[in-house]
Amino acid sequence: MLRFLDRIGRAAPQPLHHALKMSGQMPLLWLGYRRRQQSRTSSQKKSPPDSPNPLRTYFDAVRDGPGILKWLHYFEVYDRHFRKFRGQEVNILEIGVYSGGSLAMWRDYFGPKCRVYGVDIDQRCKKFENESVKVFIGDQGDREFWKRFKAEVPTIDILIDDGGHQTYQQIVTFEEMLSHLQPGGVFLCEDLTGEFSGFVSYLNGFVHKLNTYRLKAAREDHERYLTSQASELQSHVRAVTFYPFIAVVEKRERPLTELVAQKHGTLWGW
Numbered sequence: 001m002l003r004f005l006d007r008i009g010r011a012a013p014q015p016l017h018h019a020l021k022m023s024g025q026m027p028l029l030w031l032g033y034r035r036r037q038q039s040r041t042s043s044q045k046k047s048p049p050d051s052p053n054p055l056r057t058y059f060d061a062v063r064d065g066p067g068i069l070k071w072l073h074y075f076e077v078y079d080r081h082f083r084k085f086r087g088q089e090v091n092i093l094e095i096g097v098y099s100g101g102s103l104a105m106w107r108d109y110f111g112p113k114c115r116v117y118g119v120d121i122d123q124r125c126k127k128f129e130n131e132s133v134k135v136f137i138g139d140q141g142d143r144e145f146w147k148r149f150k151a152e153v154p155t156i157d158i159l160i161d162d163g164g165h166q167t168y169q170q171i172v173t174f175e176e177m178l179s180h181l182q183p184g185g186v187f188l189c190e191d192l193t194g195e196f197s198g199f200v201s202y203l204n205g206f207v208h209k210l211n212t213y214r215l216k217a218a219r220e221d222h223e224r225y226l227t228s229q230a231s232e233l234q235s236h237v238r239a240v241t242f243y244p245f246i247a248v249v250e251k252r253e254r255p256l257t258e259l260v261a262q263k264h265g266t267l268w269g270w
Ligand SMILES: C[S@@+](CC[C@H](N)C(=O)[O-])C[C@H]1O[C@@H](n2cnc3c(N)ncnc32)[C@H](O)[C@@H]1O
Pocket: 067, 068, 069, 070, 094, 095, 096, 097, 098, 099, 100, 101, 102, 119, 120, 121, 122, 138, 139, 140, 141, 162, 163, 164, 165, 169
């Protein structure tokens, strides 16, 4: 996996080049999208209000004590990807401890069985350690630091990168830690603010590889009409999802060996 990630990393300038070419067409695409949205919203029924988001409720209630700094639209993204881990024996790592408030928020959200790890470059963050929170002091851009971390923490289910926000730090963290995430695990990198973030370009190269197509011979068998042997990446990565300022990479619960297209029905053609 690491060798693979290394190759993808080197390929990153190519998607950036395409993205830059595409950006010339963006105003037209955006105009068309906006027109369609405007005609839709006038005829749409009102949807019911969203159910309360426990993380947002917790955040709104914090008025004093250890500080938390989060964009409000992150709470929906967190809850969408992290909900399945609530109440479980989940190991969560947040890079970027700052004032310690977010570590307490994760503990509250995931429940008493969770184990929270924090990483920060600032020694002063050590004081936020307690019986369910362990804080490591180190530089997320340093591969040697991650080797020591992995030797001490064998299992991680969720990684939230809210640390230094430099592209090289985000890439090193991703490359060192993706293979350390458990099956079904979630990697979330936040604060990807500004167009053409270097880490988003890197992930675009990664996403292209999610579409690798290794067609095995097409068969008469409609149950296995087309089959493509899964690459190492396809076998372990379920999805890469982008939100404003956030990228999420989800791992599969079980490795995939092949991608299959079936034919159902008896009438074909027009
Ligand atoms: C935006 S703050 C984290 C906010 C916190 N997660 C919250 O939600 O309230 C960023 C933190 O990253 C830490 N940091 C900066 N560079 C780092 C690096 N190279 N490795 C690890 N942590 C780093 C800073 O010391 C700071 O505490």
